[in-house]
Amino acid sequence: MAKFSNKGKKGVPALSTASLPDIVFMILFFFMVSTSMRQTDRLVTVKVPEASEIAKLERKDLAAYIYVGTPVPSMQAQFGTDARIQLNDSFKTVNDIRDFIAAERETKSEVDRQFMTVSIKADENVRMGIITDIKQELRRTSALRIMYNARKAEKNN
Amino acid sequence: MARPVQEINAGSMADIAFLLLIFFLMVTTMDIEAGLQRRLPPMPDENQKVDDIKINRRNILVVRINDADRLFAGGQLLDVSQLKDKAKEFLANPANDENLPEREDKVIEGFGSFAVSKGVISLQNTRGTSYKTYIEVQNELVKAVNELRDEFSLTNFGRVYSALDEDKQRIVREAIPQNISEAEPKDTGRNR
Numbered sequence: 001m002a003k004f005s006n007k008g009k010k011g012v013p014a015l016s017t018a019s020l021p022d023i024v025f026m027i028l029f030f031f032m033v034s035t036s037m038r039q040t041d042r043l044v045t046v047k048v049p050e051a052s053e054i055a056k057l058e059r060k061d062l063a064a065y066i067y068v069g070t071p072v073p074s075m076q077a078q079f080g081t082d083a084r085i086q087l088n089d090s091f092k093t094v095n096d097i098r099d100f101i102a103a104e105r106e107t108k109s110e111v112d113r114q115f116m117t118v119s120i121k122a123d124e125n126v127r128m129g130i131i132t133d134i135k136q137e138l139r140r141t142s143a144l145r146i147m148y149n150a151r152k153a154e155k156n157n
Numbered sequence: 158m159a160r161p162v163q164e165i166n167a168g169s170m171a172d173i174a175f176l177l178l179i180f181f182l183m184v185t186t187m188d189i190e191a192g193l194q195r196r197l198p199p200m201p202d203e204n205q206k207v208d209d210i211k212i213n214r215r216n217i218l219v220v221r222i223n224d225a226d227r228l229f230a231g232g233q234l235l236d237v238s239q240l241k242d243k244a245k246e247f248l249a250n251p252a253n254d255e256n257l258p259e260r261e262d263k264v265i266e267g268f269g270s271f272a273v274s275k276g277v278i279s280l281q282n283t284r285g286t287s288y289k290t291y292i293e294v295q296n297e298l299v300k301a302v303n304e305l306r307d308e309f310s311l312t313n314f315g316r317v318y319s320a321l322d323e324d325k326q327r328i329v330r331e332a333i334p335q336n337i338s339e340a341e342p343k344d345t346g347r348n349r
Contacts, residue, residue: 017168018167021167021170024174049293050292050293051192051293053300053303054192055192055193057190057191057194119192122288123288124287124292125288126287126288127286127288128285129284131291132282132284135197145195145196146195147192147194148295149190149191150292
Protein backbone atom coordinates (compact mmCIF):
# COMPACT_ATOMS: atom_id res chain seq x y z
CA MET A 1 0.00 0.00 0.00
CA ALA A 2 1.64 3.13 -1.18
CA LYS A 3 1.46 6.09 1.07
CA PHE A 4 0.19 9.20 -0.49
CA SER A 5 2.42 12.14 0.04
CA ASN A 6 0.71 14.67 2.17
CA LYS A 7 0.58 17.78 0.15
CA GLY A 8 -2.00 19.48 2.28
CA LYS A 9 -1.24 20.69 5.66
CA LYS A 10 -3.57 18.30 7.43
CA GLY A 11 -3.14 15.22 5.22
CA VAL A 12 -5.57 12.41 4.69
CA PRO A 13 -5.22 9.78 7.42
CA ALA A 14 -4.10 6.39 6.05
CA LEU A 15 -6.95 4.05 5.34
CA SER A 16 -7.05 1.43 8.04
CA THR A 17 -6.91 -2.10 6.70
CA ALA A 18 -7.44 -3.66 10.07
CA SER A 19 -10.99 -4.73 9.23
CA LEU A 20 -9.99 -6.26 5.93
CA PRO A 21 -9.40 -9.72 7.43
CA ASP A 22 -12.86 -9.61 8.94
CA ILE A 23 -14.44 -8.85 5.62
CA VAL A 24 -12.45 -11.53 3.88
CA PHE A 25 -13.31 -14.03 6.57
CA MET A 26 -16.97 -13.19 6.13
CA ILE A 27 -16.81 -13.98 2.43
CA LEU A 28 -14.74 -17.04 3.20
CA PHE A 29 -17.32 -18.41 5.59
CA PHE A 30 -20.05 -17.78 3.06
CA PHE A 31 -18.25 -19.88 0.49
CA MET A 32 -17.35 -22.55 2.99
CA VAL A 33 -20.98 -22.95 3.96
CA SER A 34 -22.43 -22.77 0.48
CA THR A 35 -19.86 -24.99 -1.15
CA SER A 36 -20.52 -28.55 -2.03
CA MET A 37 -17.45 -30.25 -3.26
CA ARG A 38 -17.72 -32.33 -6.32
CA GLN A 39 -17.78 -35.89 -5.16
CA THR A 40 -17.17 -37.66 -8.40
CA ASP A 41 -14.92 -36.98 -11.30
CA ARG A 42 -16.84 -36.39 -14.42
CA LEU A 43 -15.88 -38.91 -17.06
CA VAL A 44 -18.49 -37.83 -19.52
CA THR A 45 -19.24 -34.41 -20.88
CA VAL A 46 -22.73 -33.37 -20.03
CA LYS A 47 -24.51 -30.29 -21.23
CA VAL A 48 -28.01 -30.67 -19.92
CA PRO A 49 -30.85 -29.44 -22.12
CA GLU A 50 -32.76 -26.27 -21.50
CA ALA A 51 -36.22 -26.17 -20.05
CA SER A 52 -38.37 -23.42 -18.65
CA GLU A 53 -40.70 -25.32 -16.35
CA ILE A 54 -38.09 -26.81 -14.10
CA ALA A 55 -38.62 -27.49 -10.45
CA LYS A 56 -35.90 -27.54 -7.87
CA LEU A 57 -35.00 -30.78 -6.23
CA GLU A 58 -36.00 -30.38 -2.61
CA ARG A 59 -33.86 -33.01 -0.98
CA LYS A 60 -30.46 -32.95 -2.58
CA ASP A 61 -29.18 -35.58 -0.19
CA LEU A 62 -31.75 -38.05 -1.43
CA ALA A 63 -30.63 -37.94 -5.01
CA ALA A 64 -28.74 -40.53 -6.97
CA TYR A 65 -27.06 -39.38 -10.12
CA ILE A 66 -26.78 -41.06 -13.44
CA TYR A 67 -24.62 -39.30 -15.98
CA VAL A 68 -25.03 -39.97 -19.66
CA GLY A 69 -22.89 -38.44 -22.34
CA THR A 70 -19.88 -38.83 -24.53
CA PRO A 71 -16.63 -39.63 -22.71
CA VAL A 72 -14.28 -36.75 -22.03
CA PRO A 73 -11.53 -36.32 -24.65
CA SER A 74 -8.87 -38.02 -22.53
CA MET A 75 -11.01 -41.11 -22.26
CA GLN A 76 -12.10 -41.27 -25.85
CA ALA A 77 -9.13 -43.36 -26.95
CA GLN A 78 -10.26 -46.05 -24.59
CA PHE A 79 -14.00 -45.76 -24.63
CA GLY A 80 -14.85 -44.19 -27.94
CA THR A 81 -17.16 -41.30 -28.57
CA ASP A 82 -20.46 -43.07 -28.23
CA ALA A 83 -22.67 -42.03 -25.34
CA ARG A 84 -21.89 -43.90 -22.15
CA ILE A 85 -23.38 -44.18 -18.70
CA GLN A 86 -21.37 -43.06 -15.73
CA LEU A 87 -22.27 -44.25 -12.25
CA ASN A 88 -20.12 -43.03 -9.40
CA ASP A 89 -16.58 -43.06 -10.73
CA SER A 90 -16.59 -45.38 -13.67
CA PHE A 91 -18.27 -46.22 -16.91
CA LYS A 92 -21.03 -48.71 -16.49
CA THR A 93 -23.62 -50.41 -18.58
CA VAL A 94 -27.37 -50.48 -18.18
CA ASN A 95 -27.12 -53.79 -16.33
CA ASP A 96 -25.14 -52.20 -13.51
CA ILE A 97 -27.88 -49.75 -12.67
CA ARG A 98 -29.65 -52.33 -10.56
CA ASP A 99 -26.70 -52.71 -8.21
CA PHE A 100 -26.06 -49.00 -8.21
CA ILE A 101 -29.61 -48.22 -7.14
CA ALA A 102 -29.49 -50.90 -4.47
CA ALA A 103 -26.24 -49.47 -3.13
CA GLU A 104 -27.62 -45.94 -3.19
CA ARG A 105 -30.71 -47.06 -1.32
CA GLU A 106 -28.54 -48.51 1.40
CA THR A 107 -26.91 -45.16 2.04
CA LYS A 108 -30.20 -43.43 2.72
CA SER A 109 -32.03 -43.70 5.97
CA GLU A 110 -34.95 -46.06 6.10
CA VAL A 111 -37.66 -43.42 6.27
CA ASP A 112 -36.27 -41.46 3.36
CA ARG A 113 -35.72 -44.37 1.04
CA GLN A 114 -39.06 -44.04 -0.66
CA PHE A 115 -38.33 -40.44 -1.52
CA MET A 116 -35.10 -41.16 -3.30
CA THR A 117 -34.98 -39.44 -6.64
CA VAL A 118 -32.81 -40.60 -9.48
CA SER A 119 -31.49 -37.58 -11.28
CA ILE A 120 -30.66 -38.27 -14.88
CA LYS A 121 -28.01 -35.89 -16.10
CA ALA A 122 -27.89 -36.55 -19.77
CA ASP A 123 -26.27 -34.58 -22.52
CA GLU A 124 -28.68 -32.94 -24.90
CA ASN A 125 -27.16 -34.75 -27.85
CA VAL A 126 -27.67 -38.30 -26.65
CA ARG A 127 -30.33 -40.41 -28.27
CA MET A 128 -33.42 -41.54 -26.44
CA GLY A 129 -32.51 -45.20 -26.86
CA ILE A 130 -30.04 -45.16 -23.98
CA ILE A 131 -32.42 -43.07 -21.86
CA THR A 132 -35.25 -45.49 -22.51
CA ASP A 133 -33.03 -48.38 -21.46
CA ILE A 134 -32.18 -46.58 -18.24
CA LYS A 135 -35.83 -45.80 -17.60
CA GLN A 136 -36.84 -49.41 -18.11
CA GLU A 137 -34.10 -50.59 -15.78
CA LEU A 138 -35.20 -48.07 -13.15
CA ARG A 139 -38.75 -49.31 -13.43
CA ARG A 140 -37.54 -52.84 -12.93
CA THR A 141 -35.73 -51.83 -9.76
CA SER A 142 -38.79 -49.76 -8.82
CA ALA A 143 -36.91 -46.53 -8.47
CA LEU A 144 -39.78 -44.60 -9.90
CA ARG A 145 -39.06 -41.05 -8.90
CA ILE A 146 -36.84 -39.60 -11.54
CA MET A 147 -35.79 -36.18 -12.63
CA TYR A 148 -34.53 -35.10 -16.00
CA ASN A 149 -31.86 -32.61 -15.14
CA ALA A 150 -32.24 -29.39 -17.07
CA ARG A 151 -31.04 -25.87 -16.88
CA LYS A 152 -33.13 -22.79 -16.71
CA ALA A 153 -34.04 -21.14 -19.96
CA GLU A 154 -35.63 -17.79 -20.40
CA LYS A 155 -39.34 -17.86 -20.68
CA ASN A 156 -40.32 -17.17 -24.22
CA ASN A 157 -43.92 -16.19 -24.25
CA MET B 158 12.80 -13.35 30.64
CA ALA B 159 10.85 -10.47 31.91
CA ARG B 160 10.50 -9.11 28.44
CA PRO B 161 6.95 -8.20 27.58
CA VAL B 162 5.26 -10.55 25.12
CA GLN B 163 5.47 -9.13 21.69
CA GLU B 164 2.23 -8.54 19.94
CA ILE B 165 1.67 -10.85 16.98
CA ASN B 166 1.38 -8.99 13.76
CA ALA B 167 -2.06 -9.67 12.37
CA GLY B 168 -1.37 -8.00 9.08
CA SER B 169 -0.80 -11.25 7.25
CA MET B 170 -4.09 -12.68 8.44
CA ALA B 171 -5.79 -11.05 5.50
CA ASP B 172 -3.43 -12.84 3.13
CA ILE B 173 -4.10 -16.19 4.72
CA ALA B 174 -7.81 -15.58 4.60
CA PHE B 175 -7.55 -14.57 0.97
CA LEU B 176 -5.72 -17.76 0.20
CA LEU B 177 -8.45 -19.85 1.77
CA LEU B 178 -11.10 -17.75 0.09
CA ILE B 179 -9.58 -18.31 -3.32
CA PHE B 180 -9.34 -22.03 -2.65
CA PHE B 181 -13.04 -22.25 -1.82
CA LEU B 182 -13.91 -20.05 -4.76
CA MET B 183 -12.18 -22.51 -7.02
CA VAL B 184 -13.65 -25.72 -5.67
CA THR B 185 -17.15 -24.48 -5.15
CA THR B 186 -19.89 -25.70 -7.43
CA MET B 187 -23.09 -23.88 -7.01
CA ASP B 188 -25.10 -25.70 -9.59
CA ILE B 189 -28.64 -25.99 -8.44
CA GLU B 190 -30.25 -29.33 -8.94
CA ALA B 191 -33.28 -28.64 -11.01
CA GLY B 192 -35.16 -30.34 -13.74
CA LEU B 193 -38.38 -31.96 -14.77
CA GLN B 194 -39.59 -34.37 -12.18
CA ARG B 195 -41.48 -37.41 -13.27
CA ARG B 196 -42.87 -40.58 -11.84
CA LEU B 197 -42.34 -43.70 -13.85
CA PRO B 198 -45.14 -46.21 -13.99
CA PRO B 199 -44.36 -49.39 -12.08
CA MET B 200 -43.28 -52.37 -14.10
CA PRO B 201 -46.20 -54.62 -14.84
CA ASP B 202 -45.94 -57.97 -13.12
CA GLU B 203 -45.27 -60.71 -15.60
CA ASN B 204 -47.41 -63.25 -13.80
CA GLN B 205 -50.25 -60.88 -13.50
CA LYS B 206 -52.76 -60.79 -16.24
CA VAL B 207 -52.65 -57.50 -18.00
CA ASP B 208 -55.98 -55.99 -17.33
CA ASP B 209 -56.93 -53.98 -20.29
CA ILE B 210 -57.88 -50.57 -19.16
CA LYS B 211 -59.86 -49.34 -22.05
CA ILE B 212 -59.24 -45.70 -22.44
CA ASN B 213 -61.65 -44.05 -24.70
CA ARG B 214 -60.01 -42.83 -27.83
CA ARG B 215 -61.15 -39.30 -27.33
CA ASN B 216 -59.44 -39.28 -23.95
CA ILE B 217 -55.97 -39.86 -25.23
CA LEU B 218 -53.65 -37.56 -27.09
CA VAL B 219 -50.75 -39.39 -28.60
CA VAL B 220 -47.67 -37.26 -28.95
CA ARG B 221 -45.07 -39.00 -31.00
CA ILE B 222 -41.54 -37.93 -31.78
CA ASN B 223 -39.81 -39.80 -34.56
CA ASP B 224 -36.20 -40.45 -35.47
CA ALA B 225 -35.86 -37.16 -37.26
CA ASP B 226 -37.23 -35.28 -34.23
CA ARG B 227 -40.47 -34.53 -36.03
CA LEU B 228 -43.44 -34.16 -33.79
CA PHE B 229 -46.85 -35.66 -34.30
CA ALA B 230 -49.70 -34.89 -31.97
CA GLY B 231 -52.98 -36.64 -32.52
CA GLY B 232 -51.81 -37.75 -35.95
CA GLN B 233 -50.99 -34.23 -37.02
CA LEU B 234 -47.58 -32.90 -37.86
CA LEU B 235 -46.87 -30.05 -35.50
CA ASP B 236 -44.12 -27.71 -34.54
CA VAL B 237 -42.97 -27.74 -30.92
CA SER B 238 -44.26 -24.22 -30.47
CA GLN B 239 -47.76 -25.30 -31.40
CA LEU B 240 -47.83 -28.21 -29.02
CA LYS B 241 -48.61 -26.21 -25.90
CA ASP B 242 -51.83 -24.80 -27.31
CA LYS B 243 -52.82 -28.16 -28.65
CA ALA B 244 -52.29 -29.76 -25.26
CA LYS B 245 -54.13 -26.98 -23.48
CA GLU B 246 -57.08 -27.26 -25.80
CA PHE B 247 -57.06 -31.00 -25.31
CA LEU B 248 -56.91 -30.88 -21.52
CA ALA B 249 -59.28 -28.00 -20.97
CA ASN B 250 -62.01 -28.79 -23.48
CA PRO B 251 -64.04 -25.74 -22.53
CA ALA B 252 -66.76 -26.22 -25.12
CA ASN B 253 -67.30 -29.89 -24.28
CA ASP B 254 -66.36 -30.92 -27.77
CA GLU B 255 -67.28 -34.45 -28.77
CA ASN B 256 -63.79 -35.22 -29.98
CA LEU B 257 -61.99 -33.88 -26.94
CA PRO B 258 -61.75 -35.71 -23.63
CA GLU B 259 -64.67 -36.31 -21.35
CA ARG B 260 -64.96 -34.40 -18.16
CA GLU B 261 -66.08 -36.13 -15.07
CA ASP B 262 -67.64 -34.34 -12.14
CA LYS B 263 -65.52 -35.02 -9.12
CA VAL B 264 -65.91 -33.75 -5.60
CA ILE B 265 -62.70 -32.14 -4.46
CA GLU B 266 -62.27 -31.84 -0.75
CA GLY B 267 -62.44 -28.25 0.33
CA PHE B 268 -63.60 -26.96 -3.01
CA GLY B 269 -66.69 -28.76 -4.19
CA SER B 270 -67.59 -30.30 -7.47
CA PHE B 271 -65.50 -29.69 -10.54
CA ALA B 272 -65.53 -31.25 -13.98
CA VAL B 273 -62.11 -32.87 -14.09
CA SER B 274 -60.81 -33.76 -17.50
CA LYS B 275 -60.07 -37.42 -18.11
CA GLY B 276 -57.58 -36.64 -20.81
CA VAL B 277 -54.24 -38.39 -20.85
CA ILE B 278 -51.29 -37.30 -22.93
CA SER B 279 -49.26 -40.22 -24.07
CA LEU B 280 -45.72 -39.42 -25.04
CA GLN B 281 -44.01 -41.82 -27.36
CA ASN B 282 -40.56 -41.70 -28.78
CA THR B 283 -38.24 -43.87 -30.77
CA ARG B 284 -34.72 -44.87 -29.89
CA GLY B 285 -33.36 -42.36 -32.34
CA THR B 286 -35.13 -39.32 -30.90
CA SER B 287 -32.69 -36.82 -29.54
CA TYR B 288 -32.84 -36.15 -25.83
CA LYS B 289 -32.95 -32.42 -26.41
CA THR B 290 -36.16 -32.62 -28.41
CA TYR B 291 -37.65 -35.02 -25.92
CA ILE B 292 -37.04 -32.62 -23.04
CA GLU B 293 -38.33 -29.75 -25.14
CA VAL B 294 -41.58 -31.61 -25.73
CA GLN B 295 -41.86 -32.66 -22.10
CA ASN B 296 -41.32 -29.06 -21.16
CA GLU B 297 -44.09 -27.84 -23.46
CA LEU B 298 -46.51 -30.36 -22.01
CA VAL B 299 -45.65 -29.35 -18.45
CA LYS B 300 -46.03 -25.74 -19.49
CA ALA B 301 -49.51 -26.45 -20.80
CA VAL B 302 -50.54 -28.00 -17.50
CA ASN B 303 -48.93 -25.21 -15.51
CA GLU B 304 -50.74 -22.56 -17.50
CA LEU B 305 -54.05 -24.32 -17.02
CA ARG B 306 -53.37 -24.49 -13.30
CA ASP B 307 -52.55 -20.81 -13.22
CA GLU B 308 -55.77 -19.97 -15.04
CA PHE B 309 -57.77 -22.12 -12.67
CA SER B 310 -56.10 -20.53 -9.66
CA LEU B 311 -56.66 -17.02 -10.97
CA THR B 312 -60.35 -17.50 -11.59
CA ASN B 313 -61.02 -19.33 -8.33
CA PHE B 314 -58.56 -17.90 -5.85
CA GLY B 315 -57.40 -14.74 -7.55
CA ARG B 316 -53.74 -15.69 -7.44
CA VAL B 317 -51.35 -17.73 -9.50
CA TYR B 318 -50.68 -21.30 -8.52
CA SER B 319 -47.27 -20.75 -7.01
CA ALA B 320 -48.60 -18.04 -4.70
CA LEU B 321 -51.26 -20.26 -3.18
CA ASP B 322 -50.90 -22.09 0.09
CA GLU B 323 -50.39 -25.82 0.33
CA ASP B 324 -54.03 -26.77 0.70
CA LYS B 325 -55.20 -24.72 -2.25
CA GLN B 326 -52.38 -26.03 -4.38
CA ARG B 327 -53.64 -29.52 -3.65
CA ILE B 328 -57.11 -28.50 -4.81
CA VAL B 329 -55.70 -27.11 -8.03
CA ARG B 330 -53.62 -30.20 -8.57
CA GLU B 331 -56.67 -32.37 -8.18
CA ALA B 332 -58.74 -30.22 -10.49
CA ILE B 333 -56.08 -30.13 -13.19
CA PRO B 334 -54.08 -33.34 -12.95
CA GLN B 335 -50.83 -33.73 -14.80
CA ASN B 336 -51.59 -36.81 -16.80
CA ILE B 337 -48.56 -37.28 -18.96
CA SER B 338 -47.82 -40.91 -19.48
CA GLU B 339 -44.61 -42.22 -20.84
CA ALA B 340 -45.60 -45.15 -22.92
CA GLU B 341 -43.96 -48.52 -22.93
CA PRO B 342 -41.08 -48.32 -25.35
CA LYS B 343 -41.86 -49.62 -28.74
CA ASP B 344 -39.24 -51.16 -30.89
CA THR B 345 -39.65 -48.78 -33.70
CA GLY B 346 -36.92 -46.98 -35.44
CA ARG B 347 -33.34 -47.87 -35.92
CA ASN B 348 -31.19 -49.07 -33.10
CA ARG B 349 -28.62 -46.53 -32.28
